[in-house]
Amino acid sequence: MPGSATLDGGVRLAWANPDEFDRGRALHLLGSTERARAVATTHQGLRDRFLLGRMLLRDLAAEAGGMRAEAVEVAAVCERCGAEHGRPQLRWSDAPAPPPTASLASCAHLVIAAIAPAGITVGVDVEPARVPREADAARRGAIVELLGGTTRTAVRRWVRAEAVLKADGRGLRVEPGRVAFTETSGGSGGSGRRVTARLPDAPTVYDLFDRRIEGCLVSLAVARPTT
Template sequence: MTGPTAVQVWWARLGDGHAGLLALLDPVERARYDATVDAADRGRFLVGCALSRLALGELLGLPPADVPLRRVCPRCGGPHGKVELAVPRESEYADLDFSVTHSGGVVGVAVCRGAAVGLDAEEYAAGLDVGTAAPIALSDTELAALHALRPAAGRQAAFLRTWTRKEAVLKALGVGLGVSPRALVVSAPDAPPAVLTWPERLGPRPDLALADMTVDGAHPASVALVGACGVRLDQRDASAAVAAYAGGV
């Protein structure tokens, strides 16, 4: 039996962003950065790009600024699809995959080889309307279990844990919300993470592996692997590395 697949998960924070990181952006990323109106969203995008290149650069033995990335939408061909490592098919790194997430003040990048990876983190928010969000994301069975939770104050945490698992799987598949999350049923929030029901429209169910995390004691997060039988997590706090990057100077 194949053992668990190693996954590096690098974490940084919105506050780690600074002007020196702009040197890491390619022209497409710089255009997106400049076009983003909200300052926090702009900062999360910048840190996410920098963190991706720092993590991948270590694995590839390249300076972060030399890590080749591309974004191509599978539907229209535009430069806004899932970010990928731009290496030839015959490259020794062609089996390397990564996934980026950001929520609130947290930014994360998961990297692995030999499997497709998806990473999602969420933020507890006083203004989150679970009653509105849950029916869109949860199956009838999951929704009934959520409503049965007592006290009701624990429902947000349960919902976010379930949501991070689903979103991580959908991101690993590269389908995002093109598939209804209601069709993907996962285990109860207090049970080991697993996919219980697989959407028929996605075809045969592949090997899947999930792992849960909590970042900074407040952000539920999950990582999913498609094409693996287990996850061996290696979490790294990269805030200092991001904050110290000097733009190649």
């Protein structure tokens, strides 16, 4: 079932299963470049994830900006090659405020979109919590080689690292093992844990928010505003 959530600071999430959405509406919302990308994506599952992600982003931005989803444009120009596979950027012309920043993530059974107020970068990542046993052992072992730590928490650490690298904008051009995490006491009365992250070559601190949605592990990285 589709879902949504609003976090502190105006950060919004929306998610849905790519097997269950209005493909006709999603296609209607696309711009010409997006439509060309959709047509060129021959794998139906990947195409559906692309269509659903662009629709979720538009719906979130339209709600935030008080406009129709048709008025929101989405571009994803790669900074290195200029192709349409970079970080998603929202554009609009009729809202009184600048558009939010955005991020997308997907796996086979969940697509999730995130937006944050203009000027605050955001990154989101998702992985299925469970996969077949042999594949899961290989997945966790590979993550431990990259990030260290234990196999028990490996998948959660991976989605956290990916979320941070997406928010940073360089993605996997930066070694995931360079993401440094800090856990401190937080919450009411000192209960719970607060997780932050940063990269050694950048001053930005990211607040991490973890969720479990529809059998998937989701992590959201939100850049802490500079003062």
